Amino acid sequence: MGRVSLSGVTKQFDDVIAVDHLDLEVADREFLVLLGPSGCGKSTALRMIAGLEELTEGTITIGDRVVNDVEPKDRDLAMVFQSYALYPHLSVRKNIEFPLRTRGTPKAQRTAQAEAAAESLGLDGLLDRKPGQLSGGQRQRVALARAIVRDPQAFLMDEPLSNLDAKLRVQTRAELVELQRRLQATVIYVTHDQVEAMTMGDRIAIMNEGVLQQVGPPQEVYARPANLFVARFIGTPPMNTIPGELIGEGPSVVIGVRPEHVRVSRDIPRGSEIPASSEGMGATVAIIESLGHERHVICRLPDDTNVIARQGIDVPPPAMGDTVRLDFDAAQVHRFDAATGVRAG
Amino acid sequence: MTSRSRRRRREAGLGYLLLVPAVIIFVVFIFYPFLRNFQLALYLNPPFPNLPRRWVGLDQYRDILGSDSFISSLKTTIAFAFLTVPAGIGMGLALAVAANRKLRGIGIYRTIFSSTVATSVAVAAVIFSMLFNPIVGLLPWLGVNPNPPIIENPDLALAAVALVTVWQTLGLTFILLSAGLQAIPEDLYEAAQVDGAGATVRFWRITIPMLSPTLFFAVVIGSIHAFQSFGQIDIITSGGPFKHTNVLTYSIYGELNGTNGPPNPGKAAVLAIALFVITLGLTVVQMRVLERRVHYAR
């Protein structure tokens, strides 16, 4: 069973708490993404699951057994490192065979399994090359082949795509998801890129400063962020957050509304004040960014807060400096407590 | 002359000018002596210092290189190298691996392990010659009390001098191998751990291959040093007892210093050539045989 369970997992380095009482359940065959900015503790959490880092507190369970004191080599996991960590002195074939060698798999079986793994990742012609002779994308696949050759209980991946160029990244993203489906494998995937998280994960676990912010399927995390941090982190362009004072709801509230739920209208009756509420307000157009398939209209509010609105290209654009009315889709306005950032309602 | 070629001339002139001091030193004190050495070896020096020497040509080479004393000196030198190099590198590696951990206070241990780099061959030799001394030294008290005492013991003397050499070079070897160890990326070990490799497997499959360039360098340089060792022989055993520590360098010194009869530069020259050829030959063999198994990063 490829289930992984973290209970109260904490890691403290001297006086810095890198991971703060993390509770997380990863189901068998689930693709779980650990998402967060640099230093949020996601890599530390992954390393603790792998056994490369000792826990200060808490329990980690893989399958049915508690693995706190089990060495990495006995945890039956596979890991893909950000740097790939290929053995530079061994050929691709020997790299892939390495995990089988350490387990004493007989030679014939080793060769067969390694070749199968290599073939499934399109590496068949490269088996006798050394990692130094391969391109970045090829090296990444060797790292993957080495991971899948053993059929472990779960795969751990630490930002495996971050060293690839943008185009390759997009292509490999899809291949990874397909690979996971095919292998029916449990994958715990660490990244700081929310696009990767949204497109790849069955569920996303967002962390910040060692604390788990929210866990849920991508759509849920997107549509109902649990707090301001999640709200601002997920989504491109990021969610607009407007202090309550500007819309007449007082300083204890912050409202959030995604750019696609903001409509820009130049339809303003002359000379009248535009009322500010959670349904809309007035603003001045600051910058217009045209992306080809859509437009980002960046407006400035009276207190210099920016609000970004996404506009289709079939609508005529406003001009810079124009005073416009912003209409918020009432059903899509989120409310957060200004002090704690937590979602209200 | 165009200004361009004038500039080029000036630059070349400056280039040569900058090289002149070094070139003079090299020519006078390295190349000229090197070539002259071959010439010197062609002359037989008389037993009495004021008589002219006789040109004997290649006969002198043949006589000396075939002589028993040379053969035994050669054997002693090779034995010395075998006693020093593997032990030195093995011990240095052990220290480097032991100190390659992230423990509190590891810096103190690393400083201690490097400490012998402050000792010279002479200092180490003096210290150990006292330690080996049956009256003043501590080894007898520790139970190591062979008869005859170590320094005068034909069977043990060479090993004793080898021990001193290993100790004195430990600091340098440690620093070198440590630097090599620290250059190995940590995530290789981590990947190996997750892949199921225990500590022994990680050592032989990752540490040693990744360290191989440094190890190779240490072996080559260490061998050359072993063949050229002199100071510790001179201070501890003076080539004895009964020539059991009479390595080639010491024979050469003997011929120059007049300890085996009057100074015999001709013989010294032949021995020096022999030493040079053997050292060069060994280095070439090492490069051919060992370097193939060294893994160099791209």
Place this chain on the structure above:
Amino acid sequence: MRADPGGSARLRRLGSYAILTILAIVVLFPIYITVVNSLLRPVDIAARPPVFFPLHPKWSSYADAWNGGHMSKYLLNSFIVTIAITAGQVVTAVMAGYAFAFLQFPFKRTIFVVFLATLMVPFEVTVVTNLETIRSLGWFNTYQGLAVPFLATGFGAFLVRQAFLQIPRDLSDAAALDGYGHWRFMTRVAVPLARPTIAALTVFGFLGAWNQFLWPLLATKDDELRTVQIGLKQLRATSLDSVNVTFAGAVIAVIPVAIILLVFQKQLVRGLTAGAVKG
């Protein structure tokens, strides 16, 4: 295969410390016992069981070694010769390295190979002739005789050239545009940028020159000129009855080097690894 919960890591750590401490004792012991013995009376040194800690340290052995044992003179000689050699090696290396790295002239590559070839010639082969040369120049038993043959090394030129080659092209182009001549470029840009390597070469050269043995042995005959290495050998011979003086002499011989190395450890490592580890 299950390790005992929680304690296994601590046990492993203790084991590491134990091994490290044993190794440290083995390595440090000769130096330790030398320092201890330098502070004991000869009769105590020979005592059984041996004395491992001087309860009443006798500092007079240091005074004896320094004065009667001539260690002060030997140290001075060593300093003079070593500083001369080191300075010579660094200056010639910088000059040669600069020429190889920044100037164009015919046969540059060949000459560089020649420089490297000097590393292949072992000392013993040159010793015979060098002695004659020194004698004929009247430099036998002088500071010049001790220092001059070593004023340049191929290794130094190699290292400095390497360091100079790392300086980005843009810098030399910008300097040329700013009207820097070679001298100014060398002293204001190249040398400061290559400082770590030059420092490494200096430490390394110092160490090599200080520790020389065969040449000072052959090239001097007066006690006046002895360097500390030969002097120590002499001290041992003249202090057979007072071994503590010899031990003190050994300590004195080590202290200057130890201080320099402690201050410049990083440079030493750099110099050592220049040939071995890529980086």
